[in-house]
Amino acid sequence: MSTDHQKYSTENQADVIAAYAAKRNFEIVRSYADEGRSGLNIAGRDSLRxxxxxxxxxxxxxEAVLVYDISRWGRFQDADESAYYEFICRERGINVHYCAEQFDNDGSLPSNVMKSIKRVMAGEYSRELSSKVFAGQCRLITLGYRQGGSAGYGLRRHLVNEHNEQKAPLARGEHKSLQTDRVILVPGPDEEVETVRRIYRLFVLELRSEREIATILNQEDKVTDLGQPWSRPVVRQILSNEKYIGNNVYNRVSFKLKKKRVVNTPDMWVRGDGVFEAIVDPMLFEAAQSIFADRARRFSDEELLQLLSSLLGARGALSGMIIDEVDAMPSSAAYRHRFGSLLRAYELIGYTPARDYRYLETNRQLRLMHPEVVADTVAGxxxxxxxxxxxxxxxxxxxxxxxxxxxVIVRCQPTPAGSLRWRVRLDAGLRPDITIVVRLKPGNKNVRDYYLLPWLDVGTTPRIGMAEENGVYLDAYRADDLTPLYHLLRRHTVERSI
Incomplete structure (x- = not known):
């Protein structure tokens, strides 16, 4: 079942399954239940896994697996995924029975057609529901109602009824119980509201950095709404969130149907301006955003290196943390993006760090090698x-x-004793049919060998440690080149006997 509000859902399913089992003289020996879990993918389905x-x-x-119906097996967006898990069971002699369906899962043509249709319908139901829910949430945002998430420091969530009349405050972790109720944001305690306004004054009028503001608040023994010490990111979030001037902003980030997380551009945001009571002067807020925009201006390569050189002269050393501590200059990520790595930026200003960062250069070399290996594989x-x-x-x-x-390209890591090790990490979310592991030689410049790992055999092992010899369970998939892969993928003509 997908939500806690369906508290009797699994019990109802169990009753139907028990009746089905009794009618066919099955004895139920074990139960698997994913309560409060979405059926969109297997990632959160611990019991199914x-x-x-x-x-x-x-x-x-x-000898058999009894499922309430096809949608309880999973509302997978790829209908073949549901069929794949059923195939795993059937391949090992365990039949899957759908107890509430109007057909027997007996492998007949009508059964297979109905299963295919219902699998697609189960996924389509989730897609349609997602679209409807999103449209409803967008409308509520424009009307000034909060959609999930904590209120944040200086604000509180408050429950209102269908007539927009305030009912009661909501504490952290509490949720509305009536479908017609809604949640709005209201000013929090006076002390928190004054602290928020003070943060803006320190930042805009006194030109204090986020880190300095956090230090000031920590010295005064103030804590955040989570009871934690203040930090630069927390202060930055307060200075950049429009809820403090009464705006309700939604859809900054999308994670629809539990697929890839997407950061949306501002033109895709859903807004309700001025729908909450503001606790910060809009002029101060706009001034803060202007400061952020000025920081984010694009520096030339020469300007970036000059800033880095000046920081080296002032601190005597450089690191990603030291760079990120300076609010007036670009972040370490900006230097990595512009010059390929921090080491390359250091080289351009004549700085050599005391610590050995060659492993970073190796990672950069692997990133450059990956497109070439992919291109060679595609060409083959x-x-x-x-x-x-x-x-x-x-x-x-x-x-x-x-x-x-x-x-996957895996770098070679020699041990102190002189033996070689490789650490392979498989992406459990993608589930490729075959993972090509490219192992590198010591020095990580040339390919040593390949492993062709099928998902059916290694998919449940997200991390694999390899040595020079690994035993037949792994080395059976080893090859000196990709000839076995090409042979596996080559189309073969099959003659039909009449």
Whole structure:
């Protein structure tokens, strides 16, 4: 079940499943339940993951899996994912029964057609519901109602009824219980409101940095709304959030259907201006945003290096933390983006750090090597007549519209004893059919060998430690080049006997 409000949902499912089992003389020996979990993906479905793991590892002490209906198996956005998990069970002799469906899951043509339709319908239901919920949330935002999240320092959440009449304040962790009720933001305690206004005065009028403001508040033994000490990010959040001037802003970040998290551009934000009581003068707020905008102006390479050189002269050393401590200059991330790495920026001003940062250069070298290895792999597949469609968002390669490949380059890490080690990290969220692990030689400039790891065998192991010899369970997938992969992907003509 997807929400805590459906408190009887799993009990109702259990009753139907129990009746189904009794009618067919099944004995229920174990139960798996994902309560309060969305069925959009398997990431939060601990019980379903445990069921699949038990089946794959031969630990399943049962002959059948009883599910209420197809939508309870999962509302996966890719209908084939639901079929894949059912196939895992069936492949090991465990049949899946859908107790509330009007058909038997017996492998017949009508059964397979109905399952396919209902799997697609289950995913489509989530997509339609997501669109409707989003549209409703956007309307409520423009009307001045808060949609989730804590109020923040200096503000409080307050419950109102359908007539917009205030009912009661909401403490942290409390939620509205009536569907017709709504939540608004109101000024918090006078002491917090005055602290927020003081933060703006210190920043705009006295030109204090966020870090200086945090230090001042900590010296006065003030704490945030979470009871934590003040920090630069917390002060920055207060200085940049429009809720303090009464604006309700929504959809800055999207995470629809539990897919990729997207930071939206301002033109996609949903706004309700002036819908809350402001606790900060709008003129002060605009002045603060002007200061931020001036900081964010684009510096030339020469200006960036001059600022870095001046900081080196003042501090005597450089690091990402030292750079980020200076509010008046760009962040360390800006230097990495502009020059490729902090080490490269250091070299341009003639600075050599005392600590050995060569591993950072190795990471940069791996990033540069990755496109070349991918291009060589694609060229090899195309030489055997295959088609390859790269996914720009996930970097997966779709071969012949049916097989997905992931490519991971792993650096070599010699141990103090002189042996070699490689640490492989697999992306459990993408679930490629085959992961191509490219192991590098010592020095991390040349390829040593390849491992072609199928998801069916290694998908439940997100991290793999490798040595020079790993035993047959891993080395069975080892190859000196990608010839076995090309052979696997090559189309073969199959003659039909008449």
């Amino acid at each position: 445990r069921l699949i793991s038990d089946v794959q590892n031969g630990e399943a002490d049962y 597949i195309e030489r055997i007549g295959g088609s390859v469609a790269p996914d720009c968002e996930t970097d997966l390669l779709l071969v012949n519209h049916e097989v997905t490949l992931a490519l």
